[in-house]
Every structure is written in C-alpha cells, then in structure tokens.
Amino acid sequence: MGLWSWRVLLAALAGILFFSQHCRASQYVGNYTFMQNASSAANISYYDYIIIGGGTAGCPLAATLSQNYSVLVLERGGSPxxxxxxxxxxxxxxxxxxxxATSPAQRFISEDGVINSRARVLGGGTCLNAGFYTRASPNYVRDAGWDGKxxxxxxxxxxxxVAFEPQMKQWQTAVREGLLEIGVLxxxxxxxxxxxxxxxxxxIFDNDxxxxxxxxxxxYANPNGITVLLHxxxxRIMFRIKDGSKPRAHGVIFRDESGHKHKAYLNHGSKNEIIVSAGALGSPQLLMLSxxxxxxxxxxxxxxxxxxxxxxxxxxxxxxxxxIFVPSPLPVEVSLIQVVGITTxxxxIxxxxxENFAGSSSRDYGMFSPKIGQLSKVPPKQRTPEAMRKAIELMNNLEQVAFRGGFILEKIMGPISTGHLQLQNRDPNENPSVIFNYFKHPRDLERCIEGIGFIEKVIESKAFSPFKYENMPVSLLMNLTASSPVNLLPRHTNSSVSAEQFCRDTVMTIWHYHGGCQVGRVVDRDYKVLGVESLRVVDGSTFNFCPGTNPQATVMMLGRYVGVKILKERLGAAPAETM
Structure with missing residues (x-):
C-alpha cells in the first residue's frame, strides 16, 4: 500500500466512520379503513379495550383482541x-x-450521555430498526413463565x-466463516x-x-372491532377510587393533533381493561403521570x-x-445485521x-452515522451538539475510501447494570430523564472486553482476510475508531487503547433499552399492574433482561401471546386467525 494511499485512508478513518445502504426499494401503502387521525374522534367514546401505544407490542395485541371485542388504539405518532x-x-x-417534532423517531439523550431514539409512529421501533429478527431462547421463555407451545x-x-431470510453476500459470509473458524460453534x-x-x-426486510x-x-384485525387513532x-389514565377497594382504571384523556381534548372510557364490565404499550420510556412515564x-x-x-x-x-x-470499523481493500455489499455469533x-458478535455510493442520499444514513447520534469518536459525556456538528461536517468531507468496509460489533447479554427513569415535567410529549449506568456492574465490562477479543479474532481470521488490509493490526483499528474527530488524531498516541477504555469511550446504543415496569415489581406474570384493577402493561418495559440478540420478535410475540391468553380466559377458546 503506497504512502499516498495510507495518508488518505488514515485521514478518512480518523474522521467519522459509518456505512451506507443502497438497495432496491419498494413501497407498501396501508389501506386500513379503521385508521384515522385523532381529530376525527368523538369527544367521548366507549370500548372494551383501550390500548395506549400502537407499537411493536400494541399492534399484534390490538389485532388479536379485536376478533371478539371492541378495541381502541391510541398512537401518538403517524402512519408508516x-x-x-x-x-x-x-x-x-x-x-x-x-x-x-413530527419525526417518527424522537431523540433522547440518557444521563450517561449516549444519544438514543424512541419511536413515535404506528408500528413502533419496527419502523426504525435495522431489521434483525430472532426469537428468545428456551431458557428465557421458561424463566418468564410463558407457555412454550x-x-x-x-x-x-x-x-x-414480517419475517424473511436475508440474502447473504460475500462480506457477511466472511464474518460468519470467521466466527466459525475461531470456535463460535x-x-x-x-x-x-x-x-x-x-x-x-x-x-423484517423482504428481498425487495x-x-x-x-x-x-x-x-389480522377484525376491521369492525378496532379503531386506530393516529396523533x-x-x-392521563383515569381511575375510580372507592374506599376499601383497589383503584380501577376506567378511561383515558388524550389530545389530538390540534390539541383538542378527548375522553375514552371502558364499557361496563369488570373484565374490560386499559393496556399500556407505550414502550420502555413511555409506559413508566404514563403510569407516573397517571x-x-x-x-x-x-x-x-x-x-x-x-x-x-x-x-x-x-x-x-x-x-x-x-x-470496530474495518476498512476493506475490496468493495463490500450493503448489509444490516444478518449474522450473529452467540458465545457462551x-x-x-x-x-x-x-460501500459509499457517490451522490446517493444513503451516504449520510449509516447505522453508525453521527447523524443518527451514533458518535463513538468521543466519550459519551463529550457528545455535545457542537461535537456532533463537527463530526457531521467532517464526515461530509471525507474521501470515498472511508466508506468502503464495515463494522463488527459486540453487544452483551442482559445487561446486569441498571438505572432508573424519572419525570422531568408533566408533558407526555417530552422525554423523561433516564440513566442506564452502562458498565456499572463489573461483569458487563468484562463481557465487553471479551467481546472485543472475539472481534479481534474474527478480523484476524483467514476467512475474513480478503476484507482486511494486511498491514493494519486491530490495535490500530481500535485506536482510530476511538480517535477524536476534532483534531483528526488518535487520543491514545503513546500506546494502543486498552479494551476497557475502548468499551467505556466508544459505547453506543443498539436501541434495545427495556425495563421500568418489570414483571414481579410493577406488574404480575399476567402483566396486570400491581395495586390497581383493569390495567396492564404489555411491552418491553416489563422485561428484566433483553430477550435474545434482538428483542423485536419477542415484543411482537408478547402482544399476540397476551392477547390470546386474554381471549382464552374470557372465551375459553383461542381466537380464529383472519387475514
């Protein structure tokens, strides 16, 4: 590799490292007759079930319950x-x-300094994520107390x-073969x-x-049994409070896109319920506001x-x-998460x-782009608006060679470290304050360090060698990945950055946050809120640990699972499937 090429490559890598996507596009337009803007709703209405949040859990839950009961879905976002x-x-x-303010993704920054997003759209996080679909392990299902069948x-x-088999190409195949070569069997x-x-x-991306x-x-929904109100x-959830009995949820107050207030109540009947499916931030926030x-x-x-x-x-x-970003001497395909190594x-992994496509808008929108908040070039507390602006400016000025390659990442199971969420004000449109305490538990940090070790072995494997420059050791890649975008030089100039420091300095989110209304603490194993009646929470806020390598499949499953369980309890039989 010539001196000029080295200079170009090093300068590019010292800037912002991200990848872009480019593939065939198609568009599907939903034609749900039961979906409308909230401004069209009556001032007062009545339903058997009121579901707050039409997201990853709320949609399958609503579709299931609508087979036999009247269901109202209140979604604060718009249509996808x-x-x-x-x-x-x-x-x-x-x-x-x-x-x-109208984005389907509402950005928030945790007190840790890591930039994150929460969904604000019908379909929830499945409208925003990288698409990976995988079930929870049998052990997770058993520990949750779920019925396996x-x-x-x-x-x-x-x-x-929603689920498909991805089209595997050369780069993802090399990662897979590298994982097998190093013993992830x-x-x-x-x-x-x-x-x-x-x-x-x-x-969840099809072949088109x-x-x-x-x-x-x-x-799957019964169109005569469901109403979806967008925006x-x-x-607030309203409760009836009588002496000697638990408070009973009986209605909600919501506002439409014009700010007008509406009320929706449960029909009479002790088994009718309000179900909160507003996500790991929205559900605990709404319980507090109520x-x-x-x-x-x-x-x-x-x-x-x-x-x-x-x-x-x-x-x-x-x-x-x-x-860790690995620049490639060969062109690579555009791919999101397809391969995973599940270590013991x-x-x-x-x-x-x-690969950058000159002139393509996808140049700006990689999974590790500062434009979406994924800035690993400075430690979390230094990811200020000014640092983000500088990072984006530098990214826009990089040579094309900077975008040829890919990232190999590690995520730890669990995690064990936890934090907490609090209200900042009484406005449900604004984000609560949340801290996750990344790596507070020493085992989480140990797992990250071990994960970096697995990444290093994959990069050095024979199977992956066609996509790695021979004279670029992993220590250099780590140092460059963690270097500051302000001065274009690595921070750790005297020696390679340690894996521990690398974990702390380059930590990002993979958007799998959970907790806040956990089973056994806030809700029981039927997802009923402890201490009150006619109220459940069904979404990722109930998880004690993240299921599998990606939670979206399990969150969608949970919506269906709880819906079927409710219908069986009320009807004595499972609902019929409709399409």
Whole structure:
C-alpha cells in the first residue's frame, strides 16, 4: 500500500466512520379503513379495550383482541405507510436522523450521555430498526413463565407477515466463516431460534428491500372491532377510587393533533381493561403521570397519588454496543445485521457493512452515522451538539475510501447494570430523564472486553482476510475508531487503547433499552399492574433482561401471546386467525 494511499485512508478513518445502504426499494401503502387521525374522534367514546401505544407490542395485541371485542388504539405518532424513509432499506437511518417534532423517531439523550431514539409512529421501533429478527431462547421463555407451545404459535403468527431470510453476500459470509473458524460453534445455519453458536438470523426486510413492521400485523384485525387513532397523545389514565377497594382504571384523556381534548372510557364490565404499550420510556412515564409511581416524586410534580409504587421507572437497562470499523481493500455489499455469533460467555458478535455510493442520499444514513447520534469518536459525556456538528461536517468531507468496509460489533447479554427513569415535567410529549449506568456492574465490562477479543479474532481470521488490509493490526483499528474527530488524531498516541477504555469511550446504543415496569415489581406474570384493577402493561418495559440478540420478535410475540391468553380466559377458546 503506497504512502499516498495510507495518508488518505488514515485521514478518512480518523474522521467519522459509518456505512451506507443502497438497495432496491419498494413501497407498501396501508389501506386500513379503521385508521384515522385523532381529530376525527368523538369527544367521548366507549370500548372494551383501550390500548395506549400502537407499537411493536400494541399492534399484534390490538389485532388479536379485536376478533371478539371492541378495541381502541391510541398512537401518538403517524402512519408508516407512504413514508419511504421507513419503508425502504436504502433509506435506513433517514428517519432516525430526523430531529423535527413530527419525526417518527424522537431523540433522547440518557444521563450517561449516549444519544438514543424512541419511536413515535404506528408500528413502533419496527419502523426504525435495522431489521434483525430472532426469537428468545428456551431458557428465557421458561424463566418468564410463558407457555412454550403458545409462545411458538405466537412467533409463527408474527412470522407469517414480517419475517424473511436475508440474502447473504460475500462480506457477511466472511464474518460468519470467521466466527466459525475461531470456535463460535456450531454452525446453526439460517434460523429464527436462539442457541449457542453462529447463525444467520431473520430480517423484517423482504428481498425487495421493503420493511415489514408491526403495523402490518393489523392485517389480522377484525376491521369492525378496532379503531386506530393516529396523533393521539394520552395525558392521563383515569381511575375510580372507592374506599376499601383497589383503584380501577376506567378511561383515558388524550389530545389530538390540534390539541383538542378527548375522553375514552371502558364499557361496563369488570373484565374490560386499559393496556399500556407505550414502550420502555413511555409506559413508566404514563403510569407516573397517571398517579402510579414513587409518592414523593409524584408530589414533587403536583400529581395526585393513585398508588404509591416506588418501583415504577426502576430497572432501566440498555444493552451497550461497541464496534470496530474495518476498512476493506475490496468493495463490500450493503448489509444490516444478518449474522450473529452467540458465545457462551454472554457476548453477541454481529456485523454490518456498506460501500459509499457517490451522490446517493444513503451516504449520510449509516447505522453508525453521527447523524443518527451514533458518535463513538468521543466519550459519551463529550457528545455535545457542537461535537456532533463537527463530526457531521467532517464526515461530509471525507474521501470515498472511508466508506468502503464495515463494522463488527459486540453487544452483551442482559445487561446486569441498571438505572432508573424519572419525570422531568408533566408533558407526555417530552422525554423523561433516564440513566442506564452502562458498565456499572463489573461483569458487563468484562463481557465487553471479551467481546472485543472475539472481534479481534474474527478480523484476524483467514476467512475474513480478503476484507482486511494486511498491514493494519486491530490495535490500530481500535485506536482510530476511538480517535477524536476534532483534531483528526488518535487520543491514545503513546500506546494502543486498552479494551476497557475502548468499551467505556466508544459505547453506543443498539436501541434495545427495556425495563421500568418489570414483571414481579410493577406488574404480575399476567402483566396486570400491581395495586390497581383493569390495567396492564404489555411491552418491553416489563422485561428484566433483553430477550435474545434482538428483542423485536419477542415484543411482537408478547402482544399476540397476551392477547390470546386474554381471549382464552374470557372465551375459553383461542381466537380464529383472519387475514
């Protein structure tokens, strides 16, 4: 490699490292007659079930319950249909980079300093993510107390609509073969199942590059039994409180896109319920706004206490992600997560790749782009708006060679480290305050270090060698990946950055945060909120640990699973499938 080439490559790598996507695009337009803007709703309405949040869990839950009961879905965002930034793989990251008030992705920054996003669209996080689809492990299912047969049937119900086998090409194949070469065995081939070894997982992108989301599961709904209101923000759950009995949820107050207030009530009947599926941030936030949470915290915000529940908002976790960029001497395909190595030490190894296409809008929207908040070039607390602006400016001025290659990343199981969530104000449109305490537990840091070791071995493997420059050791790649975009030089100039320091300095989110309304703490194993009646929480906020290598399949499954369980309890039989 010549001196000039080295200078170009090093200068490029010292800037912002990200990859882009480019593939065939198609567009699907939803035609749900039951979907409308909230401004068209009556001032007062009545339903058997009111579901707050039409996201990853809310859509399958609503579709299931609508088979036999009247269901209202209140979704604070808009429709994903007709939005190419959601529908097309080639535009991955465009929605995440949109920081406007109408964006389907609402950005938030944890107190740790890591930039993150929460969904604000029908279909939830399935409209924004990198598409990887994989089930939870049998051990996870057992520990959750779920019925294994019903779980499998619920996964299959989801997979008929949204899950596909990805098209494997050279770079992802090299990562897979590298994992097998270094001993991440056995080779499990293509499978949705979670088990030790190396596998090719599913994807919610079809072969035409079209994204299929949880909103597509509304195809199963009974159109005469469901109403979906878009741009409807719930401000409070209403309770009936009688002496000697538990408070009973009986209605909600929500506002439409014009700010007008509406009320929706449960029909009479002791088994009708309000179900909160607003996500790991939204669900604990809404419980607090409705008077269920730590008493003193609620008093500080002048919120009337319905039930003193100090564990609402506790147990917040986000799986830390760390990645190493590997520049390639050969062109590589554009790919999101397809291959995963599931190690026995609780570390997951995954990969994504992309080549810059000059003039393509996808240049700006990689999975590791600062435009979507994924800035690993400075430690979390230094990821200021000014640092982000400089990083984006530098990225836009990089040579094309900087975008040829891919990232190999590690994510730890669990994690063990937890934080908490609190209200900042009483506005449900604004983000609560949340801290995840990345690597607070020493075992999480140990797993990250071990994960970096696995990445190093894959990069140095014979199978991966065609996609690595021979004279670029992993220590150099780590140092460059962690270097500052301000001075274009590595921070750790005297020696290679340690794996421990690398983990702390380059930590990013993989958008798998969970907790806040955990089973056994805030809800029981039927997802009923402890201390009150007629109220459940069904979404990722109930998880104590992240399921599998990616939670979206399990969150969609959970919506279906709980819906079927409710219908069986009320009807004595499972619902019939409709398409």
């Amino acid at each position: 249909y007709g939005n190419p930034n959601i529908s097309n793989l080639a535009a991955f990251g465009a929605a995440l980079s949109d920081t406007s 019903a779980v499998n049937e619920s996964y299959e119900w989801v997979e008929k609509v 056995p080779n499990n081939g293509f499978t949705f199942d979670h088990s030790y070894g190396t596998k090719v997982g599913g994807t 590059g079209h994204r299929h989301t949880a909103a597509d599961l509304l195809q 409807s923000t719930v401000y 008077g269920i949470g730590p008493a003193q915290h609620l008093k500080d915000h002048n919120i009337s206490i319905v039930f003193d529940q100090p564990l609402v908002g506790q147990g917040m976790s986000d799986n830390p992600m760390n990645a 030490n609780g570390t997951y 995954e990969a994504a790749s992309g």
